[in-house]
Amino acid sequence: DAGVTQSPTHLIKTRGQHVTLRCSPISGHKSVSWYQQVLGQGPQFIFQYYEKEERGRGNFPDRFSARQFPNYSSELNVNALLLGDSALYLCASSPIGVGYEQYFGPGTRLTVT
Amino acid sequence: SQELEQSPQSLIVQEGKNLTINCTSSKTLYGLYWYKQKYGEGLIFLMMLQKGGEEKSHEKITAKLDEKKQQSSLHITASQPSHAGIYLCGADIPGGSQGNLIFGKGTKLSVKP
Secondary structure, three states: OOOOOOEEEEEOOOOOOOOOEEEEEEOOOOOOEEEOOOOOOOOOEEEEEEEEEEEEEOOOOEEEEEEEEEOOEEEEEEEOOOOOOOOOEEEEEEOOOOOOOOOOOOOEEEOOO | OOOOOEEEEEEEEEEOOEEEEEEOOOOOOOOEEEEEOOOOOOEEEEEEEOOOOEEEEEOOEEEEEEEEHHHHHHHHOOOHHHOOOEEEEEEEEOOOOOEEEEEEOOEEEEEEE
């Protein structure tokens, strides 16, 4: 079975631009969470979506938004990019109601110049 | 807010040696997760612990959660080069829904052949 997939793998953007990152969960998983991992730090929780509804939000500005589609895939959008947004963005899916483990994708490396 | 502190920050061991990584929480843990990460890649789920005193093993890796549920340890027996990577502990955010995790900063493990 395919794991969590994310696209693109790498991305370079300029300050002030907008970016959209995509995630496809493991088949059968209805929950998707997004995390930001800055170099040398642990991942920081951004959003959780379950059944297309936001179920949790971390301490991130309104420039960050996300949504989940009927097929449970998800997008993370970041507006007005700042240099500090440069990070590895990780998506994780889990079968809420069945198990508790979160399975992470390979991540999208975003560089803001 | 809850914080997870990992120790040591980094570790270099000779192949075949045993090692232990610790994760300490400022508050009671309701779900403790161990992940492994290769540099710049996604997280690989290792184990989840929920009950005080719980211990789980997978191959040569054993994880324990203390009775007070504020500290966990990850023990690797007879380390191999394949064990090298960054080990992260994560925990359910208190009051958050399942899937909202906070993480420690990670422990970087190098294994010398």
